[in-house]
Amino acid sequence: MTEKRVKAAVLLIGDELLSGRTQxxxxxxxxxxxxxLGVQIAEARVVADVxxxxxxxxxxxxxxxxxxxxxxxxxPTHDDKTADAIAAAFGVGIDVHPEARAILEAHYxxxxxxxxxxxxxxxxxxxxDLVPNPVSKAPGxxxxxxxxxxxxxxxxxxMLEGVGPRLKGGAVVRSRAxxxxxxxxxxxxxxxxxxxxxTNGAVTxxxxxxxxxxxxxxxxxxxxxxxxxxDKAGDDLNALIRACGAEPEEVTELDPPRN
Amino acid sequence: MTEKRVKAAVLLIGDELLSGRTQxxxxxxxxxxxxxLGVQIAEARVVADVxxxxxxxxxxxxxxxxxxxxxxxxxPTHDDKTADAIAAAFGVGIDVHPEARAILEAHYxxxxxxxxxxxxxxxxxxxxDLVPNPVSKAPGxxxxxxxxxxxxxxxxxxMLEGVGPRLKGGAVVRSRAxxxxxxxxxxxxxxxxxxxxxTNGAVTxxxxxxxxxxxxxxxxxxxxxxxxxxDKAGDDLNALIRACGAEPEEVTELDPPRN
Numbered sequence: 001m002t003e004k005r006v007k008a009a010v011l012l013i014g015d016e017l018l019s020g021r022t023q024x025x026x027x028x029x030x031x032x033x034x035x036x037l038g039v040q041i042a043e044a045r046v047v048a049d050v051x052x053x054x055x056x057x058x059x060x061x062x063x064x065x066x067x068x069x070x071x072x073x074x075x076p077t078h079d080d081k082t083a084d085a086i087a088a089a090f091g092v093g094i095d096v097h098p099e100a101r102a103i104l105e106a107h108y109x110x111x112x113x114x115x116x117x118x119x120x121x122x123x124x125x126x127x128x129d130l131v132p133n134p135v136s137k138a139p140g141x142x143x144x145x146x147x148x149x150x151x152x153x154x155x156x157x158x159m160l161e162g163v164g165p166r167l168k169g170g171a172v173v174r175s176r177a178x179x180x181x182x183x184x185x186x187x188x189x190x191x192x193x194x195x196x197x198x199t200n201g202a203v204t205x206x207x208x209x210x211x212x213x214x215x216x217x218x219x220x221x222x223x224x225x226x227x228x229x230x231d232k233a234g235d236d237l238n239a240l241i242r243a244c245g246a247e248p249e250e251v252t253e254l255d256p257p258r259n
Numbered sequence: 260m261t262e263k264r265v266k267a268a269v270l271l272i273g274d275e276l277l278s279g280r281t282q283x284x285x286x287x288x289x290x291x292x293x294x295x296l297g298v299q300i301a302e303a304r305v306v307a308d309v310x311x312x313x314x315x316x317x318x319x320x321x322x323x324x325x326x327x328x329x330x331x332x333x334x335p336t337h338d339d340k341t342a343d344a345i346a347a348a349f350g351v352g353i354d355v356h357p358e359a360r361a362i363l364e365a366h367y368x369x370x371x372x373x374x375x376x377x378x379x380x381x382x383x384x385x386x387x388d389l390v391p392n393p394v395s396k397a398p399g400x401x402x403x404x405x406x407x408x409x410x411x412x413x414x415x416x417x418m419l420e421g422v423g424p425r426l427k428g429g430a431v432v433r434s435r436a437x438x439x440x441x442x443x444x445x446x447x448x449x450x451x452x453x454x455x456x457x458t459n460g461a462v463t464x465x466x467x468x469x470x471x472x473x474x475x476x477x478x479x480x481x482x483x484x485x486x487x488x489x490d491k492a493g494d495d496l497n498a499l500i501r502a503c504g505a506e507p508e509e510v511t512e513l514d515p516p517r518n
Contacts, residue, residue: 015465018300019434020290021480022467024283027305031279041277043312046286046303049465053302076445077466078452108445117448152468175278186335186367189376193337206274206308207336208281209411221280 003225006170007042008034009061013072013082014151015048025153026071033160038169039067049073054085062089062146067167072151074140076117082148083141087125090143097124100139107137134158142166171225176234177251180241181217185209191240192220195233202229205237219251262484265429266301267293268320272331272341273410274307284412285330292419297428298326308332313344321348321405326426331410333399335376341407342400346384349402356383359398366396393417401425430484435493436510439500440476444468450499451479454492461488464496478510 010030016022024046031041042065047053054073061068073082087094100122108114121138124130131140131147135158140149142163149159180188185207196205203224210217220240222233234250241248269289275281283305290300301324306312313332320327332341346353359381367373380397383389390399390406394417399408401422408418439447444466455464462483469476479499481492493509500507 015463015482016467016480017286018290018303019432019482020287020294020300021434021436023287027276028279028282031277035279041279042307044277044305048301075466075468077448078455079463079465113445115445115449118445120448152470154470173278175280177280186372186374186377189336189379190374196337204274204338206338207334208275209334211411211413221275223274223278 003038003171005225006039006066006168008039008067008069009065010041010044011054011057011061011068011070012044012046012151013049013054013070014046015079017046017072018048026151026156029153029157030069030071030160033157033164034167034169035174036172037164037167038172039167040173049079049081051081051085051088054082055089058086058089058146062144066145068146069163070146070148071156074121074138074148074150076120076138080120083120083123083125086128086141086143086146086148089146090125090127092126094123094125096122097128097130097141099130100124103130103137103139131159132162134161173223173225174227174230175221175223176230176237177219177221178234178237178241179217179219179249179251180244180246181249182215183218183241183244183246184216185218187244188218188220188240191243195236195240199224199229199233202226203233205233217246262297262430264484265298265325265427267298267326267328268324269300269303270313270316270320270327270329271303271305271410272308272313272329273305274338276305276331277307285410285415288412288416289328289330289419292416292423293426294433295431296423296426297431298426299432308338308340310340310344310347313341314348317345317348317405321403325404327405328422329405329407330415333380333397333407333409335379335397339379342379342382342384345387345400345402345405345407348405349384349386351385353382353384355381356387356389356400358389359383362389362396362398390418391421393420432482432484433486433489434480434482435489435496436478436480437493437496437500438476438478438508438510439503439505440508441474442477442500442503442505443475444477446503447477447479447499450502454495454499458483458488458492461485462492464492476505 128141206221208219224230238248387400465480467478483489497507
């Protein structure tokens with residue numbers, strides 16, 4: 001029996017990601033965290049701090065996928081619009097969550113420290129469950145299949161630890177990657193397609209050229225939820241690179257940023 | 260008279276961006292390139308190498324925005340599905356473009372070098388105009404308001420140079436950023452909101468906390484298409500940080516990746 005595929009979307013929220021000011025790193029972090037749990041990221045979107053845009057994206061994605069993970073827009077400043085937008089997307093009100101208030105009261109001790117702005121971070125759509133924030137305390141939250149996390153990468157990573165155990169994953173898609181130096185895509189294209197066709201959809205193959213000071217070459221990647229099929233695919237990729245006269249090199253690390 | 264805002268979407272195409280294998284850097288490159296041309300990136304999406312998903316995203320985004328910039332999926336291997344998907348999105352056929360073939364023939368000299376796989380890179384939807392590729396020759400293309408570029412960042416950057424002159428930009432949104440060390444969001448939130456409200460929409464303000472070995476603090480960013488309003492906004496941000504007892508520091512570089 002084929003195990004169910006569980007698919008999710010990532011929604012990155014913030015003007016700074018679209019203006020070019022900030023390089024997102026959260027999508028990759030979430031994808032790497034989810035893969036071994038059997039949750040595949042099938043789509044991602046980046047929207048500005050515009051309530052209508054957030055609402056529309058959340059409602060489309062939560063209907064289409066098993067899970068939605070959002071990052072950004074839950075801080076204390078006026079440009080943090082995500083919590084209200086999530087409430088609007090679910091058609092519910094929003095209020096200070098007693099447990100979230102208690103967390104912030106314990107963290108921001110002393111008269112006047114837990115001011116109106118900071119108390120905004122305790123506002124949660126009605127019916128939401130908190131997601132703990134081990135880094136800076138102000139929690140994220142979960143509304144049904146939507147998990148709302150902070151945008152600062154270190155805080156987001158901390159929140160993922162609380163999200164993971166709440167997910168029901170499916171088939172785990174694993175990959176094998178093989179590097180071939182001085183191999184060109186045009187030389188392996190036909191062979192690579194033949195490999196994919198022979199697997200009847202059990203394995204997908206990707207080809208990613210690289211260029212650098214040490215020359216050029218390819219990474220060939222096989223992805224599959226079937227361990228035996230993936231083993232064979234990895235061996236086939238090695239053979240494909242050898243057929244080009246190059247010595248294949250198994251790659252266990254993820255790619256560095258491509259240039 | 261207020262100058263028109265010209266808005267665009269970025270569509271990043273590739274399984275490797277969603278599996279966590281590859282860290283995208285093209286969105287930020289495109290956003291930084293477009294900003295001074297008066298083209299604002301208003302939304303971005305990441306989709307897998309799945310034709311139906313690419314078609315749906317292209318058709319939604321090209322109707323919603325002035326321009327769409329896609330990256331990825333135009334190489335010689337079977338997992339490169341973008342050109343066919345763009346043809347399907349526009350309801351046209353696809354064929355080898357004579358000029359693209361000539362470019363590839365000049366580049367892949369010698370018998371058998373321009374094989375069937377490499378010739379795939381000359382296939383362009385009917386009616387498409389080529390976008391030159393100064394890096395590795397195989398061109399991108401333009402269909403109406405959609406620009407289709409390579410996914411490898413160095414090649415994509417080269418193609419942007421050919422795309423820029425074809426765009427009709429609008430108002431140029433500029434920003435000023437001020438750094439405040441040991442300033443916390445909760446301390447400036449009220450003041451920051453008051454600044455934004457006082458500009459009647461002429462300026463938007465964002466607040467971005469940072470944490471690092473040297474401590475913590477904020478970047479406060481003002482964005483506006485009105486140079487005079489932006490000047491005042493920058494001065495107001497300096498005053499806001501001074502009011503917290505910190506010495507503001509004007510930031511002219513973009514942020515490094517946040518941790």
